Amino acid sequence: MWKRWLAMGFLAFVMIFSSVSHHADGSRHVGKPAKVKTGLEILLEHPDRLKGKKVGLITNPTAITRDYRHALDAMLEAGIQVVKVYGPEHGVRGTEQAGDEPGSFEDPRTGLPFINLYGKQPGEMVPLFDGVDVLVFDIQDVGTRFYTYIYTMAYAMEAAAEAGKPFIVLDRPNPIGGVKVEGPVLDPAYRSFVGLYPIPQRHGMTVGELARLFNEEFFPQEGKKKADLTVIAMKGWKRNQLYEDTGLPWVIPSPNMPTTDTALVYPGTGMIEGTNLSEGRGTTRPFELLGAPYIKGWELAEALNKENLPGVSFREAYFNPTFSKYAGETVGGVQVHLEDPERFSPILTGLVIIEKVKQLYPEDFAWRKDGNEYWIDKLTGSDRVRKKLDAGVSARKIAEEWEGELKDFRKLRARYLLYPPKGHKQ
Structure with a gap:
């Protein structure tokens, strides 16, 4: 009998131990990761939607499939005609440090022009989109207002609208989850390239959801043309998931975002x-x-x-x-x-x-x-x-004072969520 109990106890230990894993890169997940399909993977299942179109791809090293193929390679292999590649802060290849301006160059492998968008205003982007029929954005964000990739997306959307070109966002998970919304909402008087729009410091939205919010809410408020926007949503992503729960590989989005x-x-x-x-x-x-x-x-x-x-x-x-x-x-x-x-x-x-x-x-x-x-x-x-x-106001007191503006933002963002919360308080 004691052997049976010992065996059962050992089995229980193994089950408990194996249900939580910690990785050398500082990441963690609980249980078996889900199989989330990114917008890129959904697009690759139906590449004909871009048939006959000259595509400008806005991307960096994070735009990969679950088998580590980069979006550029996967799209070319699928017969999608990518003619120009554009990069945000840190560059198409993700090599530059924060604030450094990446250069533009011809990719020696594909022969395609790799063009820097960082530091450029929408008006400066318009001529860079010449020769392109449609813009496709695929970059992994990190869920913080002052991370600049979402503003490269916003400026490119403005430029695409001015140039009369459709804009497609291939959605990816918010790696820190889509439930919690925290921190102060930006005062428009303090807008900069680390904060263009009145959203909280932790906004709890995906890039696709933010694109919808920017396009439908903030562009009209500023008298700007709305982009001809399409968001290709993920399949299988839930708002309460952290990145490790998705089953997707993590590629560093910038040199100082390793894990x-x-x-x-x-x-x-x-x-x-x-x-x-x-x-x-x-x-x-x-x-x-x-x-x-x-x-x-x-x-x-x-x-x-x-x-x-x-x-x-x-x-x-x-x-x-x-x-x-x-x-x-x-x-x-x-x-x-x-x-x-x-x-x-x-x-x-x-x-x-x-x-x-x-x-x-x-x-x-x-x-x-x-x-x-x-x-x-x-x-x-x-x-x-x-x-x-x-x-001398305490940090906790300061944090309490944001609750009113966060409540208003939760109401605003609810209209643009692609993955509605189920049983989770926003």
Whole structure:
């Protein structure tokens, strides 16, 4: 009998152990991943919809099938006539660092022109679309308002509308889920290329849903032509899924977004860019390693862990960035250890980190300025966060004040969702 119970216990252990897996790249999934089909894969099942059309493909390395074929190769193999390829920030090949302008060149393998769109206004894009019948956008976003790919999409949609060319978005998952909506809604007075439209810092929408929102809501408000927009939706994606639940391979969307954990913390720790702390650029854990030479790692870790923030813990850490802030210097700080993505609140966490650094090191902490403007204001979409933190208002109090505007946004976005929530509060 005892052998039977031992065997049953061992089986139960194996089942429990195997139901949760953690990967070396910092990603995780629970249970067996679902089979989600991206918009690209749906298009490839019906390539005739682009028959006879000269296609301009807006893309980067993330546009792959589940068997790792890039959209460009897969489309050419399917008989789709791609004639030009366009890239966002970081370039078609994803090699450039943030803010660096990628060049345009002829691809030596296909002979196609690879054309940079980053830094260009819609009017500058219009002539770049000459010789193209239809634009197709396929890029993996990360779900944060200040990640720029969605604005390359928006500008390209404007340019396509001006040029009289249809625009197709091949949809992909929001890697941090489509349920939670968090953070301040952008004040249009603070619009920039890290925030063009009044959406929250964590918007909980896919690129296809955002394209619909921009086209139907914001373009008309600004007196712009609406694009002839088609979104090819995914099959099998649910709003409560994180990226690991999809069964799709992860390709880094930009040089400093190496893992899905990076994407999960980014809506909050991305705000560190607006301070004189290193956000971990120049390390293997950007946006998870945070600090400055003036910080005592043990002191900050202790203060943050006392806050009992949901789903996260902090470890004393030291690092030497190879580039960006404090390159070549020893930096003290913390590593953000994500424990429970469902409970984790990235933007509250980011605010509390800044709050504690300001309290512990008031003579050393500073906001980063971009000319005469504070970068944190661009990231958070107004000067409210900066001014309230400077006035000593607690991070938790600041976060509570967003609830009204988030409620309004949830109502607005509901009209443009392609994958309605089922039993999940938006």
